[in-house]
Amino acid sequence: MIIRARIVVTMDGPPIENGAVAISGDRIIDVGKFAEVERRNSGKVLDLGDQALLPGLINAHCHLEYTCLRGKIPRQDSFTEWVRTINAQKAKLSAEDYLASMREGFAEVKRFGTTTIANLEAFPEVIAKIEEPIRTWWFAELIDVREPKRAREIVDMAVDSLKAAKNWGLAPHAPYTASGNLYRRCQEIGRAENILLATHLAESDEEMSMFRDGSGPLYEFMKEIGRDMDDCGGTTPLSRFLKILGAPGGRASPRNNKDSAQNGTEWIVAHLNELTKTDFDLLEGSTNRFHVVHCPRSHQYFGHSSFQFEKLRSLGFKICLGTDSLASNDDLSLFGEMRAFQRDWPRVSPEEILSMVTVNPAQALGEPYALGRIGQNYFADMLAIPFRGSRKNLFDALVAYERPTPWVMIGGETTDR
Numbered sequence: 001m002i003i004r005a006r007i008v009v010t011m012d013g014p015p016i017e018n019g020a021v022a023i024s025g026d027r028i029i030d031v032g033k034f035a036e037v038e039r040r041n042s043g044k045v046l047d048l049g050d051q052a053l054l055p056g057l058i059n060a061h062c063h064l065e066y067t068c069l070r071g072k073i074p075r076q077d078s079f080t081e082w083v084r085t086i087n088a089q090k091a092k093l094s095a096e097d098y099l100a101s102m103r104e105g106f107a108e109v110k111r112f113g114t115t116t117i118a119n120l121e122a123f124p125e126v127i128a129k130i131e132e133p134i135r136t137w138w139f140a141e142l143i144d145v146r147e148p149k150r151a152r153e154i155v156d157m158a159v160d161s162l163k164a165a166k167n168w169g170l171a172p173h174a175p176y177t178a179s180g181n182l183y184r185r186c187q188e189i190g191r192a193e194n195i196l197l198a199t200h201l202a203e204s205d206e207e208m209s210m211f212r213d214g215s216g217p218l219y220e221f222m223k224e225i226g227r228d229m230d231d232c233g234g235t236t237p238l239s240r241f242l243k244i245l246g247a248p249g250g251r252a253s254p255r256n257n258k259d260s261a262q263n264g265t266e267w268i269v270a271h272l273n274e275l276t277k278t279d280f281d282l283l284e285g286s287t288n289r290f291h292v293v294h295c296p297r298s299h300q301y302f303g304h305s306s307f308q309f310e311k312l313r314s315l316g317f318k319i320c321l322g323t324d325s326l327a328s329n330d331d332l333s334l335f336g337e338m339r340a341f342q343r344d345w346p347r348v349s350p351e352e353i354l355s356m357v358t359v360n361p362a363q364a365l366g367e368p369y370a371l372g373r374i375g376q377n378y379f380a381d382m383l384a385i386p387f388r389g390s391r392k393n394l395f396d397a398l399v400a401y402e403r404p405t406p407w408v409m410i411g412g413e414t415t416d417r
Contacts, residue, residue, distance in 0.1 A: 001022070001023045001043050001044055001045075001046060001412075002020050002021070002022050002023075002034075002037055002038060002041060002043050002044070002045045002046070003020060003021045003022075003023065003045075003046050003048065003053065003382075003409075004018075004019070004020045004034050004045060004046065004047045004048060005019060005020070005048040005049075005051050005052065005053035005384060006018065006048075006049065006050045006051055006052065006387060006388075007019060007052050007053070007387060007391065007394065008020070008021060008031065008052075008053045008054075008374060009052055009053065009054040009055070009354075009374070009394070009398070010031060010055075010373055010374040010375060011054070011055055011354070011355065011358050011359050011372060011373045011374065012373045012374070012375050015052075015391060015394055016031070016032060016033060017391060018033060018034050018035075019031070019032065019033060019034060019037075019053070020032065020033070020034040020037035020038065020045075021037070021053065021374060021380075021382070022037050022040070022041040022043065023043075023380045023409075023412050024412075025380075025412055026379060026380055026411035026412040026413075027377055027378065027379060027380055027412070028374060028375060028376060028377065028378050028379070028380050029041065029376060029377075030376065031374055031375060031376065046414075048384050048407060050386060050387060050388050051384040051385060051386055051387055051406075051407070052384065052385055052386075052387035052394065052397075052398060053374070053382055053383075053384045054354075054358075054374070054382065054383060054384075054385075054398065055358045055371075055372055055373055055374050055378075055381065055382060055383075056113065056114070056115025056116060056371075056381035056382055056383055056408070056409070056410065057112075057113045057114045057115065057116075057334045057335075057357045057358065057383065058114070058115070058116040058117070058118075058320075058357055058358060058361035058362060058365070058371060058372060059109060059114045059116070059117040059118065059321075059322050059323055059332070059334055059357070059361075060118050060268065060291075060293040060320035060321065060322045060357075060360075060361040060364055060365075061118060061120070061198075061268070061270045061293040061295060061320075061322025061323070061324060062105075062109070062117055062118065062119050062120070062322055062323050062324065062325065062332065063119070063120050063121075063122075063141075063324065063325035063327070064101065064102045064105030064106060064109075064117075064119050064121075064325075064332075065098045065101050065102050065105070065121060065122065065123070065325075066086075066101065066325035066326055066327045067101040067102065067104045067105035067108065067325070067326050067332070068093070068097060068100065068101035068104070068326075069086070069089055069101075069325070069326055069327040070326040070330070070331075071326075072089060072327075073085050073086060073089065073327050073328070075301060075302075075303075078206060078217050079203070079204035079205075079206045079207075079217075079218065079302060080206055080217035080218045080220075080221050081217075082302070082328070083218075083221070084221070086327050089327075095123065095126055098123055098126060099126055099129055099130065102126075102130055103130070105326075105332060106130075106132070106133050106134060107133070108331065108332045109134065109323075109332045110133055110134050110408060110410075110415070111404045111405070112331070112332060112333035112334060112335060112336075112404055112405060113334070113335070113383040113385070113404075113405035113408060114134060114332070114334055115134050115135060115381040115382075115383070115408065115409075115410045116134060116135040116136070116137075116361070116362075116365070116371055116381065117134060117135070117136055117137070118137045118139060118198065118268065118293075118322070118361070118364075118365065119136055119137065119138055119139065120139045120140075120141040120171050120198065121138055121139065121140055121141060122140075122141045122143075124138065124140040124158045124161035124162050125161045127161060127162065127164065127165055128161070128164045132166075133410075134410055135167075135371075135379070135381065135410065135411070136165070136166075136167065137167040137168065137169060137196065137365055138162060138165045138167065138168045138169070139168070139169045139170060139171035139196075139197075139198045140158035140159075140161070140162055140168075140169075140170055140171060141171045141173055142154055142155060142158060142170065142171060142172050142173060142178060142182060142186070143172075143173045143177045143178055144177075144178060144179050144181075144182045145176075145177045145178070145179075145222065145225065145226075145227050146225060146226060148179040148181065148182070148228070151179050151181040151182040151185055152181070152185050154182065155170065155182060155185040155186055155189060156185075158170065159189055159193075167365075168195060169190075169195045169196040169197055169198060170186040170189060170190065170195065170197050170198075171186075171197065171198040171199055172186050172197075172199050173199070173200060174199060174200040174201065174203070174207070174237075175199075175201070175207075175211070175231075175237055175240045175241050175244065176207055176210060176211075176218060176222055176227070176237075177222075178199075180231075180244040183199075183241075183244045183245065184244065184245070184246075187245060190266075196266055196267075196268060196364075196365065196366060197266065197267045197268070198267065198268040198269070198270065199241070199267060199268075199269060199270070200269075200270045200271055201237055201238060201241055201269045201270070201271060201272055202236070202237040202238055202271060202272050202273055202274040202275060202279075203270070203271040203273055203274070203302075203304070204218070204273070204274065204302065204304060205274055205304070205305060206218035206219075207237050207274060208236065208237060208274040208276075210222065210232055211231070211232055211233075211235050211236055211237050211239075211240055212233070212234070212235065212236055212276075213233065214229070214232040214233030214234075219232060236274075236275075236276055236278065236279055237274065238272070238275060238279045238282065238283075239278070239279065239282060242282065266290065266291070266364075266366065267290040267291070268290070268291045268293060268320075268364050268365075269290050269291065269292050269293065270292075270293045270295065270322065270324075271293070271294070271295070271299075271304075272292050272294075272307075272312070273299065273304045273305050273306075273307055273308075274304075274305060275308055275311075280311060280315075283312075283315055284315060291317075291318075291320060291360075291361075291363070291364035292312060292317050292319055292320065293319075293320045293321065293322045293361075293364075294307050294309070294319050294320070294321055294322070294341070294356075295321070295322045295323060295324040295329075295337070296321065296337050296340035296341045296344060297323070297324075297328075297329050297330065297336060297337060297340045298323070298324035298325075298328040298329050300340065301328045301329065302328065307344070309344075309345055309348075318355070318356075318359075318360040318363065319356055319360065320356055320357070320360045320361040320364050321334060321337045321338065321341060321356045321357050321361075322337070323336075323337055334357045335399070335401050335402065336402075337357070338350075338353050338354065338356070338357060338399045339399060339400065339402075341353055341356070342399055349395070350395035350396050350398065350399040351395045353399050354395060354398055354399060358372040358373065359372045359373060360372075379411060380409055380410075380411060380412040381409065381410050381411065382408075382409045383405045383407065383408045383409070384405070384406065384407040384408075385398070385401050385403075385405055385406065386406070
């Protein structure tokens with residue numbers, strides 16, 4: 001098949017006007033001007049007309065199982081109250097409710113042009129019952145705050161459930177809900193199985209108060225449910241995380257190949273909102289940049305401290321965007337996240353913002369040569385949206401797009417609406 005569009009946004013060089021992409025199986029075999037691609041390749045031509053063709057979007061942090069909680073948790077007075085409220089809501093849900101919720105979530109992310117997702121799943125045993133309509137990395141979200149002696153068992157049981165998935169990883173929930181032993185066991189499995197790891201880190205000021213000051217609502221809640229609080233006071237969430245992992249000098253160990261995350265010890269860190277000067281001292285000069293995911297609209301919902309985008313970018317971090325869950329968001333559109341990010345950071349170019357849902361998360365998932373761009377040998381994961389403007393305003397128009405995407409292709413298979 002040859003797909004023709006008014007403009008092709010490859011994310012690897014200038015956009016191609018009157019461009020085309022040749023597909024064979026689930027891969028892209030040629031990209032360029034339509035006349036050139038047609039001359040070099042045979043196959044049926046699908047002319048999309050006045051549309052921009054761009055790589056499928058990649059959601060770097062989501063909880064699809066909470067899709068059914070859309071609009072059910074109003075903004076709370078504190079992050080800890082939100083935790084209590086979502087726990088109460090989750091207690092009402094059955095396994096079938098979660099399955100229905102995930103299916104609804106998958107349909108929604110696909111409708112908005114997401115073709116790959118990093119999904120954190122608290123019940124990995126249900127994964128085998130889900131047919132993945134898009135490319136999915138499953139991360140088992142693990143918590144042992146009430147039973148730290150079972151850390152190894154909890155991780156190993158999750159691994160048994162996950163191995164049926166094509167792409168999987170482990171996600172200790174956060175340093176306040178997952179023990180050091182659980183984190184370390186995940187890292188052992190990560191090295192042995194060559195998988196990615198994910199976690200929530202430094203999300204709220206209450207998490208910072210818990211670790212730095214040994215006080216605050218989250219501290220009291222964790223103490224109330226029986227957590228050992230000996231690691232609280234005089235530290236920060238980031239410092240605690242790095243110490244758990246045994247990073248020399250408080251830093252993560254260097255990696256040998258900066259182009260690949262698939263070395264079994266890479267972490268995808270969601271949020272990273274609360275950082276002190278000492279934290280930046282820990283990060284500065286480190287050769288290993290774990291991958292950071294910002295969720296702009298969830299961030300706004302909670303009223304977190306300003307995300308320190310410019311400082312992180314100056315240290316070499318390439319930020320990814322995610323939607324988080326519908327327990328703290330209105331929908332699962334990455335276009336919505338891009339617009340929200342642009343409102344907060346109007347001086348960041350729209351092309352750089354688009355890279356946060358294409359190129360950067362492809363790197364975070366260890367697939368920089370298969371996802372996130374339109375190029376030879378990349379997966380044929382693409383979307384098209386109407387575009388009648390000029391090349392000058394192309395990226396502004398892409399980031400500003402608000403509707404469901406009318407055409408999506410995943411692995412060479414098209415979805416028309």
